[in-house]
Amino acid sequence: xxxxxxxxxxxxxxxxxxxxxxxxxxxxxxxxxxxxxxxxxxxxxxxxxxxxxxxxxxxxxxxxxxxxxxxxxxxxxxxxxxxxxxxxxxxxxxxxxxxxxxxxxxxxxxxxxxxxxxxxxxxxxxxxxxxxxxxxxxxxxxxxxxxxxxxxxxxxxxxxxxxxxxxxxxxxxxxxxxxxxxxxxxxxxxxxxxxxxxxxxxxxxxxxxxxxxxxxxxxxxxxxxxxxxxxxxxxxxxxxxxxxxxxxxxxxxxxxxxxxxxxxxxxxxxxxxxxxxxxxxxxxxxxxxxxxxx
Amino acid sequence: xxxxxxxxxxxxxxxxxxxxxxxxxxxxxxxxxxxxxxxxxxxxxxxxxxxxxxxxxxxxxxxxxxxxxxxxxxxxxxxxxxxxxxxxxxxxxxxxxxxxxxxxxxxxxxxxxxxxxxxxxxxxxxxxxxxxxxxxxxxxxxxxxxxxxxxxxxxxxxxxxxxxxxxxxxxxxxxxxxxxxxxxxxxxxxxxxxxxxxxxxxxxxxxxxxxxxxxxxxxxxxxxxxxxxxxxxxxxxxxxxxxxxxxxxxxxxxxxxxxxxxxxxxxxxxxxxxxxxxxxxxxxxxxxxxxxxxxxxxxxxxxxxxxxxxxxxxxxxxxxxxxxxxxxxxxxxxxxxxxxxxxxxxxxxxxxxxxxxxxxxxxxxxxxxxxxxxxxxxxxxxxxxxxxxxxxxxxxxxxxxxxxxxxxxxxxxxxxxxxxxxxxxxxxxxxxxxxxxxxxxxxxxxxxxxxxxxxxxxxxxxxxxxxx
Numbered sequence: 001x002x003x004x005x006x007x008x009x010x011x012x013x014x015x016x017x018x019x020x021x022x023x024x025x026x027x028x029x030x031x032x033x034x035x036x037x038x039x040x041x042x043x044x045x046x047x048x049x050x051x052x053x054x055x056x057x058x059x060x061x062x063x064x065x066x067x068x069x070x071x072x073x074x075x076x077x078x079x080x081x082x083x084x085x086x087x088x089x090x091x092x093x094x095x096x097x098x099x100x101x102x103x104x105x106x107x108x109x110x111x112x113x114x115x116x117x118x119x120x121x122x123x124x125x126x127x128x129x130x131x132x133x134x135x136x137x138x139x140x141x142x143x144x145x146x147x148x149x150x151x152x153x154x155x156x157x158x159x160x161x162x163x164x165x166x167x168x169x170x171x172x173x174x175x176x177x178x179x180x181x182x183x184x185x186x187x188x189x190x191x192x193x194x195x196x197x198x199x200x201x202x203x204x205x206x207x208x209x210x211x212x213x214x215x216x217x218x219x220x221x222x223x224x225x226x227x228x229x230x231x232x233x234x235x236x237x238x239x240x241x242x243x244x245x246x247x248x249x250x251x252x253x254x255x256x257x258x259x260x261x262x263x264x265x266x267x268x269x270x271x272x273x274x275x276x277x278x279x280x281x282x283x284x285x286x287x288x289x290x291x292x293x294x
Numbered sequence: 295x296x297x298x299x300x301x302x303x304x305x306x307x308x309x310x311x312x313x314x315x316x317x318x319x320x321x322x323x324x325x326x327x328x329x330x331x332x333x334x335x336x337x338x339x340x341x342x343x344x345x346x347x348x349x350x351x352x353x354x355x356x357x358x359x360x361x362x363x364x365x366x367x368x369x370x371x372x373x374x375x376x377x378x379x380x381x382x383x384x385x386x387x388x389x390x391x392x393x394x395x396x397x398x399x400x401x402x403x404x405x406x407x408x409x410x411x412x413x414x415x416x417x418x419x420x421x422x423x424x425x426x427x428x429x430x431x432x433x434x435x436x437x438x439x440x441x442x443x444x445x446x447x448x449x450x451x452x453x454x455x456x457x458x459x460x461x462x463x464x465x466x467x468x469x470x471x472x473x474x475x476x477x478x479x480x481x482x483x484x485x486x487x488x489x490x491x492x493x494x495x496x497x498x499x500x501x502x503x504x505x506x507x508x509x510x511x512x513x514x515x516x517x518x519x520x521x522x523x524x525x526x527x528x529x530x531x532x533x534x535x536x537x538x539x540x541x542x543x544x545x546x547x548x549x550x551x552x553x554x555x556x557x558x559x560x561x562x563x564x565x566x567x568x569x570x571x572x573x574x575x576x577x578x579x580x581x582x583x584x585x586x587x588x589x590x591x592x593x594x595x596x597x598x599x600x601x602x603x604x605x606x607x608x609x610x611x612x613x614x615x616x617x618x619x620x621x622x623x624x625x626x627x628x629x630x631x632x633x634x635x636x637x638x639x640x641x642x643x644x645x646x647x648x649x650x651x652x653x654x655x656x657x658x659x660x661x662x663x664x665x666x667x668x669x670x671x672x673x674x675x676x677x678x679x680x681x682x683x684x685x686x687x688x689x690x691x692x693x694x695x696x697x698x699x700x701x702x703x704x705x706x707x708x709x710x711x712x713x714x715x716x717x718x719x720x721x722x723x724x725x726x727x728x729x730x731x732x733x734x735x736x737x738x739x740x741x742x743x744x745x746x747x748x749x750x751x752x753x754x755x756x757x758x759x760x761x762x
Contacts, residue, residue: 115318142308146317149307157307199308 037062037202037232038083038120043097045078045087051258052078053265058251065224065233067243067273070253071288075265076236079253080204083234084120085113118145121200125207127187129179134171137179137190138162141198157197165193166223185216192223196231203227205235209242221246240289243273250276252285350740353733356470358503359481361493363458369393382452390448391418397456406451408435414442450513454521461520461727462490462498506734514700515716519727524735529702530615530710531684531742537619537706538626538680546630547672553631554638555660574628582692585621590693599707608707613694616706621689626679633675637668670754677750681743687714713739
């Protein structure tokens with residue numbers, strides 16, 4: 001029912017700076033002119049009565065890497081999981097406000113979360129391959145989503161996904177082996193390959209490198225830069241250098257003690273990465289990125 | 295709702311948006327179908343359980359037609375009380391003994407007294423000379439050493455010997471509620487047809503009876519269903535639980551700790567493991583055979599208590615609650631081992647490594663870090679296994695549970711009966727009323743199991759430590 005709008009004709013847009021930095025008060029405003037693949041409007045996430053994050057309004061640009069950084073408990077993972085309705089799986093979790101994917105609210109009535117997750121894939125903190133063969137790990141997602149190709153085309157798809165995840169050369173001779181036979185870094189790349197084999201539009205990554213060594217981390221980062229030509233990537237990371245290395249734009253989240261004494265996360269600043277790390281607008285941001293954070 | 299993604303060049307092999315719509319519809323319908331299917335399966339399980347409960351409860355309560363040999367009112371009146379204000383329950387101990395004295399033949403009275411005397415200082419049925427004689431004989435009866443009877447005991451004797459209530463017909467609960475008149479008609483028709491022998495219709499009274507009541511729980515077994523109780527059986531079952539736990543828990547948990555934490559992989563250990571798994575599937579009657587052959591026969595000096603005393607053995611053979619408890623312990627052992635192993639294996643390895651990396655020995659790590667985390671699982675598995683064993687009948691029959699016994703078990707070397715044995719026995723009797731008390735005893739058994747399971751839940755919650 002959604003007709004293609006001009007918004008969906010996508011161009012590389014890192015130079016089309018949004019009007020975010022007009023005044024400090026405007027810092028949470030999202031410019032509607034920027035081609036955003038996902039945009040949240042006044043999003044609040046609750047776990048029961050506890051408000052985990054408050055009033056997040058953010059736009060994530062198409063074919064860019066957007067990073068969410070901040071101290072533990074600031075709600076950045078919560079925000080990420082809200083973007084493909086993975087929070088629905090947590091009992092008691094509730095998302096208020098709107099999350100727009102290509103202009104359509106994914107929390108609207110009648111939107112099937114299965115469909116949302118099929119288009120907005122996810123890679124988790126700990127590598128979580130299925131206890132099945134490498135081939136099956138990748139093929140299953142395509143199969144459940146109605147892959148129409150022949151067996152041969154499936155093999156092509158698996159190869160293509162593994163190549164995209166820069167894993168093909170390492171596993172091409174042992175596709176029948178268990179996903180668990182791989183090293184941690186390889187398992188994580190397998191999970192990325194698994195996610196892209198379903199041809200999603202956006203890939204969410206929740207601290208994808210925190211369980212990996214620096215070499216494996218580097219490979220995943222290279223992979224992300226590779227993948228952003230085809231996919232929009234949103235990544236949560238604890239590692240500020242990582243955010244600085246890979247992302248185009250960075251949102252800094254912080255915790256604030258609410259009036260009821262609850263630790264609620266909120267977004268402090270959202271700027272192009274280079275700007276956020278060199279000349280942050282907020283002192284809170286500066287304290288955090290320079291390590292003066294309490 | 296479409297949630298369209300911008301077209302991608304390589305999407306040819308994937309469904310188009312329209313195709314995806316119908317595909318998603320089909321997938322969701324399938325998910326819905328299986329959800330309903332699983333719900334249906336749950337319903338079947340619940341209905342089965344409900345039916346089970348219904349049958350038991352249905353037989354445990356309901357209308358009965360009773361004929362009393364002696365009307366309680368007349369009995370009370372014979373002692374000079376007003377039947378309007380006084381009931382049998384209000385009579386004193388002396389009055390109750392007096393009723394027995396007046397109504398029971400002297401032979402029966404002497405037997406009762408030899409079993410347990412009525413007064414500390416005087417005899418009611420026996421003469422002092424005879425009493426001294428039999429008490430100084432080689433095998434003195436229990437009454438020579440036991441303390442005197444109590445009021446509840448004598449009250450049930452009066453019920454049994456003086457009032458002698460006879461339930462001539464009974465009706466299940468559901469029909470008693472829905473159609474009580476039908477029962478009255480049935481009883482009246484029965485009298486007309488002469489089915490109730492010498493009784494006449496005006497002797498019978500129709501009343502509500504809860505077969506499952508406190509008197510039933512507290513009274514010892516009896517050959518008359520109206521006054522039979524399950525105190526002996528409950529105490530027997532409790533003793534069995536205690537001995538089973540004392541035997542199965544240390545042995546089972548110890549074996550599991552060795553297998554999981556200490557044993558190195560070897561042919562022998564694999565062999566042991568396989569055999570434990572197989573033992574869990576051995577039918578319980580075979581454990582009964584084992585108990586009979588080894589515990590009752592070979593280890594008789596131990597299970598009858600003979601080796602613990604220089605005098606006469608507490609029991610004249612090995613068919614004691616100790617034999618039965620150990621047999622049930624052996625029966626539960628494989629399950630205890632397996633569930634404890636599973637609980638121990640579920641503890642993350644990182645905890646073991648953390649303990650060992652601090653320079654603790656393996657046992658210190660197991661004792662202080664692993665076991666506390668595994669404890670809820672160990673306890674749950676153990677208690678569920680024990681609860682299973684409490685309901686076992688076959689091995690107890692083989693080991694020699696007494697089919698009729700009125701003396702409570704007083705120690706591990708007592709003769710005993712147990713709830714399932716009692717139920718089994720009663721259901722095989724021809725009188726219909728035994729079926730009612732068998733159902734009532736089933737309720738007691740279910741409650742006992744419920745208590746054990748609740749205990750498991752409480753312990754699990756208490757010991758639960760969250761692992762992130």
